[in-house]
Amino acid sequence: MFRKVNVPVLGVVENMSLYHCENCGHEAAIFGTGGGDSIAEEYDTQVLGRLPLTLSIRELTDSGRPSVVSEPEGSVSQTFAAIAQKVAEAVSANQGDGPTISFSE
Numbered sequence: 001m002f003r004k005v006n007v008p009v010l011g012v013v014e015n016m017s018l019y020h021c022e023n024c025g026h027e028a029a030i031f032g033t034g035g036g037d038s039i040a041e042e043y044d045t046q047v048l049g050r051l052p053l054t055l056s057i058r059e060l061t062d063s064g065r066p067s068v069v070s071e072p073e074g075s076v077s078q079t080f081a082a083i084a085q086k087v088a089e090a091v092s093a094n095q096g097d098g099p100t101i102s103f104s105e
């Protein structure tokens with residue numbers, strides 16, 4: 001859809017990529033693996049990052065204090081920061097490729 005309206009797609013963020021149990025620390029790919037990679041390949045773009053499925057992201061976000069505020073040094077915050085860095089790089093590389101926006105009365 002974005003391609004049809006000439007909105008550049010910077011990449012794919014795979015959400016709920018890996019379940020992380022906060023009790024024992026084990027991890028499981030409960031929704032499978034490779035989904036983000038296959039979508040990125042299908043649409044000729046990149047995977048910007050993968051966000052884990054953790055209780056803390058939901059709890060902190062719902063409380064109005066997201067991970068990057070509550071736990072700025074935590075692994076979730078570092079993941080968000082890495083994704084933001086890749087988005088910034090992709091935006092920088094795509095300067096001028098965006099849609100033309102015009103206004104009419």
Ligand SMILES: [Zn+2]
Nearest residue numbers: 021023024025
């Ligand atoms: Zn567990």
